[in-house]
Amino acid sequence: MKKKLLSGALAAAMCLTIPTTVVVAPATAQVIESNQNQLESGSFTWGFRRSLVRYMEGFIAKGKVELSGPVKREGANFIFPLDAANSHLDAAGNGQLKLLGGLHFLGHYNKSAQRWDMDVTIDNFVLDVEGKKVTVRADYVTKGDLSKAPSSQDGDQISGKNVAFATFELDSAIKPGTNVRFINQDTAATAPGFSEAFLNDRYATGTPVDGPNLKLVSDPTKPFTEYGKESSVDSENRTGVIIGSIVGVLAAIGGLLGALKHFGPQFGIRLPF
Structure with a gap:
């Protein structure tokens, strides 16, 4: 009779333990x-x-x-x-x-x-x-x-x-x-x-x-x-700075071409224009 009571108590304890484990796992995942x-x-x-x-x-x-x-x-x-x-x-x-x-x-x-x-x-x-x-x-x-x-x-x-x-x-x-x-x-x-x-x-x-x-x-x-x-350039002025840089580069290229056209022939350099 004692063995039956002990088995019943153990089974009841296991039944209570299983649902508790199932509930805790998702909550832990949510915290992570x-x-x-x-x-x-x-x-x-x-x-x-x-x-x-x-x-x-x-x-x-x-x-x-x-x-x-x-x-x-x-x-x-x-x-x-x-x-x-x-x-x-x-x-x-x-x-x-x-x-x-x-x-x-x-x-x-x-x-x-x-x-x-x-x-x-x-x-x-x-x-x-x-x-x-x-x-x-x-x-x-x-x-x-x-x-x-x-x-x-x-x-x-x-x-x-x-x-x-x-x-x-x-x-x-x-x-x-x-x-x-x-x-x-x-x-x-x-x-x-x-x-x-x-x-x-x-x-x-x-x-x-x-x-x-x-x-x-x-x-x-x-x-x-x-x-x-x-960057030290204001965003609102960035376009102006870029355009200014491009203009500066073009001006420098123009000056270089002008110098080559003028002085180039003295060194055997002739531009096609």
Whole structure:
């Protein structure tokens, strides 16, 4: 009788153990996958549009660009820390990267009205990542001289939520679980929110802006994979620099041909034209 009771108890224990093992295995797999896609830290370094910043801080607008939150400035660049806890990437490297801090553009102080005629606050920056394509989104509030504004909610300001400000193309899709630096991604150009916030068609969609740097850390103990390289040329001026270089090269070639045509015969060199 004791043997039968012992056998029954053992069988019952085995029945209870088997389902428990089946449940635990998938949960462990989910934790591993989550850790692989988790971001430890990072930053987004962007000069925004350098000519706009120079204008705001120059002798015409006589204004400034204020920083909010943990944003830092190094020279012409603004550095936004990554909000790692609220950022996520899936197994294909797609997702959202949330940034901390914002910018406040102030220019053209109006003494009679006791206000800045150009007053634009931009914050809640988010990078939407789809493969190699990145869209920079943010909230904005524009105050001041709204004579060029298409509409106004309360008569003294316009605003937008989660509006696309810029887009750029990464050199490679992000591989989750790795440490990467994307340096000077100079495909960056304005999206509709840029001209909306600054009330200026000069910043219409597709206008070049500064090439940003994106740094993502998943495991501080691992090395970085780097894409791109540092450049001293503003993205918005890159086309002009390239054209200028081509013109310079053509001028040099023209000068060389002219010299050969003039002095060549003395050395037995004759050009066919």
